[in-house]
Amino acid sequence: DAKRSGRRMARVFDESMDEDIRFRRRVESGLGEAIANNELSLVFQPIVSRESIEVVGFEALLRWNTMAYGPISPGLFMPIAEESNLIHDLGDWVLRNALAVLTQWPGQYVSVNFSPRQFRRHHFVDYVSESVRRAGVDPSRLQIEITETAIFDDAERAAETLGALRRMGFRIALDDFGTGYSSLHNIRTFALDCLKIDRSFIEGMGRERESAAIVHSIISLGRALGIGVIAEGVETEAQVQALRLAGASHLQGFFFSHPVPAAMARTMAETRAIGGDPAAAPRAMA
Ligand code: C2E
Ligand code: MG
Ligand code: MG
Numbered sequence: 001d002a003k004r005s006g007r008r009m010a011r012v013f014d015e016s017m018d019e020d021i022r023f024r025r026r027v028e029s030g031l032g033e034a035i036a037n038n039e040l041s042l043v044f045q046p047i048v049s050r051e052s053i054e055v056v057g058f059e060a061l062l063r064w065n066t067m068a069y070g071p072i073s074p075g076l077f078m079p080i081a082e083e084s085n086l087i088h089d090l091g092d093w094v095l096r097n098a099l100a101v102l103t104q105w106p107g108q109y110v111s112v113n114f115s116p117r118q119f120r121r122h123h124f125v126d127y128v129s130e131s132v133r134r135a136g137v138d139p140s141r142l143q144i145e146i147t148e149t150a151i152f153d154d155a156e157r158a159a160e161t162l163g164a165l166r167r168m169g170f171r172i173a174l175d176d177f178g179t180g181y182s183s184l185h186n187i188r189t190f191a192l193d194c195l196k197i198d199r200s201f202i203e204g205m206g207r208e209r210e211s212a213a214i215v216h217s218i219i220s221l222g223r224a225l226g227i228g229v230i231a232e233g234v235e236t237e238a239q240v241q242a243l244r245l246a247g248a249s250h251l252q253g254f255f256f257s258h259p260v261p262a263a264m265a266r267t268m269a270e271t272r273a274i275g276g277d278p279a280a281a282p283r284a285m286a
């Protein structure tokens, strides 16, 4: 009967909650050891210019290869890290290692993701500027990627932080744009270099008028503000053509390259070409 099945459901729910909590604890304790155990690495995904498909920068993406369970995706462990203090150690590790790799590239920038808690921490500006100074890197070669969540809770303070970073020469990108709670009014007051259109809109573009409309309006907004627009998650030739027509300034996605290890990224940086071979015409140019 209904009562009994309700009870059964409640029990299943409890068990899956337990399961969930146990999983989170395992992730937390594993992440706490991940740096010492050498389980972290960075991969780099090229960002290319719309027309010439020149590699202008790379997004650094964190990878965690656990001894016990194999690779675990950042989409899964970053939110758990973000809810604990682990985010700060992980974030430090990412920034330090991304800057070390960057010094081996000729002129491109590295785009590093900063979580809302990292961004809102006191002395964030000093922390980042001190990090690049120690690495001997020019601030213009670090792009700071933050999401709307990081800046819209306390828009006034965020605007100050972004303004200070921009005056020091850092690049600022608003990641996953369109999925958060941006108000257009606020966008105007933020010192930004580019908007990154969330992958979900690129993916939906060929199927739904709504996604295509959102992609077009983000590109128009970027143009009106005089800033760049990077389309993320570009997987097909049709998307490349549509985004070129729409006027996105830069493209990033599996169509061009998956995220690659540092050594491969270096080859792409030196040749400014996907796959490291400038003679091989990029597929997108065909
Ligand atoms: P994100 O910053 O939006 O990064 C883009 C994600 O899309 C990456 O997933 C990338 O591998 C994936 N991607 C790129 N091109 C394509 C494509 O054509 N198709 C598909 N299906 N996916 C594509 P990844 O590496 O799994 O990272 C997921 C998220 O985890 C990131 O989203 C970011 O929010 C977070 N993350 C990763 N590394 C870091 C980090 O070092 N620090 C922080 N705070 N967050 C990170
Ligand atoms: Mg990102
Ligand atoms: Mg993104």
Ligand code: MG
Binding pocket: 176
């Ligand atoms: Mg994301």
